[in-house]
Amino acid sequence: MTGTLHAPPAHDGGAPAPHKPVRRLLGTPATGPARWVMAMAIFAAVMAASFGLGGVVRNMTWLPQAAVVVGGTLLVPALLRRWPALSPFAPVGALAGWFMSLTLVFFPGTAILGVIPTPGTVSAAMDLAAKASSVVMSNVAPVPADVSMHFMFSAGLGFAALLIDTLAITVSMPAASALGLVLILLPAALTTSTGVGTAAFVGTAAGYLLILGCARWYAPNGKLRTDTPKVASGILAKGAALGAAVVLLMALATQAVPGFTEGLYPQGSQLSGTGEGGTLDPMLSLGDDLRSQSSRVTMRYQSTARETPYMRMTTLEDFTGKVWEPSELPKGLSQDLTSLSPAAGPAPGVPLETVQTKVTVPGVGDPWLAAPLSATSVDQLPGQWWWNPVTQTIKSTNATSAGKSYLVTSAMPVLTQEALNAATAPPRSGLDPVFSELPKDVPAVVGKTAGTVTAGAATPYEKAMAIQDYLRSDEFSYSLSTPVVEGYDGSGMAVLADFLKQKSGYCVHFSAAMAVMAREVGIPSRIAVGYTQGVREAGEDVQGADGELWRGYEVTGRDAHAWPELYFEGLGWVPFEPTPSRGAVPDYALDAGASAPIPEPNPTGNSAAPTDSATSAAATTAAAAAAGEELGIDIVLGLQRAGLVLLALCVLLIPALVRWMARRMRLAAIRGVWRPLGRRQPSTTPAWQELTDTAIDYGVPYSPALTPSMQADAVAAHLGSTRPPGLDVILQATERTLYGGELLDPGGREDLAEAVEQMVARFRSSATPWRRFCARYVPASLFTFLRR
Numbered sequence: 001m002t003g004t005l006h007a008p009p010a011h012d013g014g015a016p017a018p019h020k021p022v023r024r025l026l027g028t029p030a031t032g033p034a035r036w037v038m039a040m041a042i043f044a045a046v047m048a049a050s051f052g053l054g055g056v057v058r059n060m061t062w063l064p065q066a067a068v069v070v071g072g073t074l075l076v077p078a079l080l081r082r083w084p085a086l087s088p089f090a091p092v093g094a095l096a097g098w099f100m101s102l103t104l105v106f107f108p109g110t111a112i113l114g115v116i117p118t119p120g121t122v123s124a125a126m127d128l129a130a131k132a133s134s135v136v137m138s139n140v141a142p143v144p145a146d147v148s149m150h151f152m153f154s155a156g157l158g159f160a161a162l163l164i165d166t167l168a169i170t171v172s173m174p175a176a177s178a179l180g181l182v183l184i185l186l187p188a189a190l191t192t193s194t195g196v197g198t199a200a201f202v203g204t205a206a207g208y209l210l211i212l213g214c215a216r217w218y219a220p221n222g223k224l225r226t227d228t229p230k231v232a233s234g235i236l237a238k239g240a241a242l243g244a245a246v247v248l249l250m251a252l253a254t255q256a257v258p259g260f261t262e263g264l265y266p267q268g269s270q271l272s273g274t275g276e277g278g279t280l281d282p283m284l285s286l287g288d289d290l291r292s293q294s295s296r297v298t299m300r301y302q303s304t305a306r307e308t309p310y311m312r313m314t315t316l317e318d319f320t321g322k323v324w325e326p327s328e329l330p331k332g333l334s335q336d337l338t339s340l341s342p343a344a345g346p347a348p349g350v351p352l353e354t355v356q357t358k359v360t361v362p363g364v365g366d367p368w369l370a371a372p373l374s375a376t377s378v379d380q381l382p383g384q385w386w387w388n389p390v391t392q393t394i395k396s397t398n399a400t401s402a403g404k405s406y407l408v409t410s411a412m413p414v415l416t417q418e419a420l421n422a423a424t425a426p427p428r429s430g431l432d433p434v435f436s437e438l439p440k441d442v443p444a445v446v447g448k449t450a451g452t453v454t455a456g457a458a459t460p461y462e463k464a465m466a467i468q469d470y471l472r473s474d475e476f477s478y479s480l481s482t483p484v485v486e487g488y489d490g491s492g493m494a495v496l497a498d499f500l501k502q503k504s505g506y507c508v509h510f511s512a513a514m515a516v517m518a519r520e521v522g523i524p525s526r527i528a529v530g531y532t533q534g535v536r537e538a539g540e541d542v543q544g545a546d547g548e549l550w551r552g553y554e555v556t557g558r559d560a561h562a563w564p565e566l567y568f569e570g571l572g573w574v575p576f577e578p579t580p581s582r583g584a585v586p587d588y589a590l591d592a593g594a595s596a597p598i599p600e601p602n603p604t605g606n607s608a609a610p611t612d613s614a615t616s617a618a619a620t621t622a623a624a625a626a627a628g629e630e631l632g633i634d635i636v637l638g639l640q641r642a643g644l645v646l647l648a649l650c651v652l653l654i655p656a657l658v659r660w661m662a663r664r665m666r667l668a669a670i671r672g673v674w675r676p677l678g679r680r681q682p683s684t685t686p687a688w689q690e691l692t693d694t695a696i697d698y699g700v701p702y703s704p705a706l707t708p709s710m711q712a713d714a715v716a717a718h719l720g721s722t723r724p725p726g727l728d729v730i731l732q733a734t735e736r737t738l739y740g741g742e743l744l745d746p747g748g749r750e751d752l753a754e755a756v757e758q759m760v761a762r763f764r765s766s767a768t769p770w771r772r773f774c775a776r777y778v779p780a781s782l783f784t785f786l787r788r
Contacts, residue, residue, distance in 0.1 A: 045207025052200030072101025365402030381406035443497035450517035693781035726755035
C-alpha cells in the first residue's frame with residue numbers, strides 16, 4: 001500500500017476540543033445515512049399504502065398535499081436523532097412536524113411564519129374537520145374531493161407516518177409498523193365496494209418489507225446494528241405473527257361484518273348506518289348505492305297522488321366539470337317553507353293538481369330533504385332548512401332528515417301530450433343559463449347521435465320523446481356491472497362516449513345521456529337525484545277526514561335513482577324516464593309524438609342516407625371528430641396505465657437506489673470528500689463494509705465468526721485462483737486500523753478507494769448475467785440480516 005500510516009494525534013489536554021460542551025450536553029452526534037434511509041423507507045411505505053384510498057374519494061388531487069405532510073412529519077424526528085440526548089424526544093418532534101406541515105399546507109395565512117399554529121389555525125382546522133365529518137356522514141364512497149377531505153387524508157397519513165416512525169425506530173419494533181399501514185387501508189376496506197385493490201395491497205406489502213429490510217441500517221449512533229441476528233429473529237417472528245393475525249382478521253371480517261360478501265380483499269359499504277334507514281349519495285355515486293345498499297327501509301310515505309311522483313332530493317345542473325355534483329347553496333335563501341314557488345314554474349292558467357305527501361325517515365337521513373317536484377309548502381319539519389327556488393330543492397346546513405316526519409304539499413301541473421307538444425316557445429330570458437350550457441369536452445358522438453335521433457322531430461317535445469324512445473329501445477340494456485367492467489362507471493362527459501358505444505349502464509348513464517343530448521338540440525335540462533316511488537304498501541293506506549285516500553309506500557336504498565328533467569316554456573320542469581326496467585314512465589311520455597330514426601349500432605359510423613355532398617362532408621367531419629375523441633380517450637387511458645407502470649418500476653428500483661447511495665457515500669468517506677460532521681471516523685471502515693456487502697450481493701457466504709483475513713480468503717476463493725491485489729490493499733488497511741488505530745494519509749485514501757472500485761468490478765466481471773442483475777436490483781446485503 002503506497003499510503004503512509006501514522007497514529008492519530010493525541011489531545012494535549014489543554015483547551016477543550018471544539019464542540020465538546022455541546023457533545024457533553026447532547027452526546028456524540030450520530031453519523032451515517034441510517035436515520036435518513038429509515039425515514040425514506042417509511043415515507044415510501046406510507047405513500048404506497050395511500051393509493052388504497054383512491055376509491056374513498058373521487059380523485060387523487062390530495063396526494064401532493066399529503067406527501068408534504070408525511071415528509072414534514074418524518075423530517076423533524078430524523079433531525080433530532082442526530083443527537084443521542086434528543087433521540088427519545090423524536091415522537092414529540094414528529095408530532096410538531098405533523099402540526100407544522102398541516103399548517104404550512106392548509107392554513108399558512110393564520111400561522112406565524114406560515115408554520116407555527118395559532119388559535120386561528122386551530123379554529124380553521126376544527127371547521128375543516130367538521131365539514132369533512134358532514135361530507136362523510138352524508139355520502140357513500142367515493143365522497144367528493146372537497147378541501148376538507150384533502151385535509152383529513154393528509155392529517156390521517158401524517159399521523160400514520162408518526163405512528164410507524166415511533167414503532168419502527170423509537171421503540172425498535174419495525175414489525176409492528178404494519179399497524180400503521182393497516183390503519184391507512186381500513187377506510188377503503190370498510191367503506192367501498194371495490195375494496196383495497198390489488199395494486200395498493202401489493203404496494204403496501206412492498207413498503208412494509210422495505211421498512212423491515214432497512215431496519216438493519218438504523219442504530220442510535222448511526223452504525224449498523226451489532227445485535228442484528230437477535231433483532232432479525234425478533235423482527236421475523238413478530239412480523240410473521242402480526243401478518244398471520246392480520247390475514248386471519250381480514251378473513252373473519254368478510255364473514256362476520258354485514259356487507260362483506262365478495263372480493264379478493266375486505267370490502268363493504270355504508271357501515272355507518274344502524275338499524276333501519278340508509279343514506280343516498282347525492283353526488284351521483286348511485287352505482288355504488290345500487291350495488292351495495294341492502295333492502296333496509298330509507299323512508300316511508302303516504303300520498304294522495306293518483307300517479308305517484310318520484311321523491312326528489314337534489315339536482316345536478318352544472319355539466320362543465322369532470323364530476324357532476326350539486327351546486328353550492330346561493331346566498332339569501334329563505335327558511336320559510338310555508339309558501340314555496342319555483343323560479344321557473346308553470347304559467348298562470350295551467351291546470352294544477354294539489355297533492356299532499358306525509359314522509360317519515362327512519363334511521364340515517366340526509367341534509368337534502370326528499371319531496372315531490374313542485375312543492376308549495378313543507379310543514380311539521382323541525383330545524384333550519386333552506387329553499388332553493390332555482391333547483392326546487394330543500395337542504396339543511398346543520399341537520400339531517402334522520403328520524404323526522406313532515407308534510408309536503410305540491411301543486412303539480414296536469415301534463416298532457418297535447419300541452420307539451422304545443423309548448424314551442426323559446427325559454428324565457430330569466431332562465432339560468434347553467435341549464436343550457438355545455439362544456440367543450442362533450443364527445444362528438446353525443447351531438448351526432450342526438451342530431452340523428454331527433455332528425456324527424458319538429459317540436460321540443462317530439463325531440464325529447466325521440467331521445468327517450470331511443471334510450472329505452474331494445475338496443476340498450478340496464479346493467480350495474482357493465483360500466484364497472486368496461487371502465488366508464490361514474491358521471492362526467494368522459495363516460496358518455498363509452499356508454500353510447502356499449503349501450504349498457506344504469507340510471508346515471510341514461511339520465512346523463514338524455515340531459516346532455518337534450519341540450520345539444522336546444523332543450524334546457526337537469527338531472528334529478530332521489531328515489532323512485534318505491535313499493536306499494538296497502539297496509540299503510542289511510543282514509544283522510546275528507547274521504548280522500550292516502551296511499552302508503554315504502555322506499556329502500558335499492559330505489560335510489562336519477563332521471564332527467566327538461567324545461568318547457570309555460571309548463572316548467574317536466575320529468576322523463578329514459579332508463580329501461582326502472583321506475584315508471586309518466587302518462588304524457590308513454591308514446592312518442594313523432595317517429596324518429598334510430599341510429600346505426602355503431603354510433604361513430606357514417607349515415608348511409610344522405611347523398612348531398614355537403615351533408616356527406618359534414619357527416620365525414622363528425623365521424624372524424626368522434627373517432628378523434630375516442631382516440632383521445634384511448635391515449636389518456638394509455639398514459640394512465642403507463643404512469644402506473646412507471647410508478648411500479650420506481651418502487652422496484654428503491655433497493656438498487658439505496659444500495660447505490662451507500663456505495664457512493666462510502667467511497668466519498670474513503671477519499672475524505674464526505675465525512676459526518678462532529679465525528680472523526682476511521683476511513684478504512686467504509687472500505688471493509690463495502691467489500692463485505694458486495695461479496696454478499698454476489699453470493700459469498702459471510703460469517704461474523706471469521707476474522708478479516710479468513711473472510712478475505714473466502715472472497716479470494718470465490719473469485720478464482722488468482723488473488724486480486726485490491727483485496728490485500730483493503731485487508732491490510734482494515735487490519736492496521738482495527739488493531740493499530742492507524743489512519744491513512746491523502747495518498748493512501750485514493751489507493752484504497754481505487755482498490756474498492758477494482759474489487760467491485762472484479763465481482764461483476766466474474767459473475768453470471770443473472771447474478772449481476774440480482775446484485776444490482778435485489779441486493780442481498782440490503783435484505784438479509786447478518787452479524788457485522
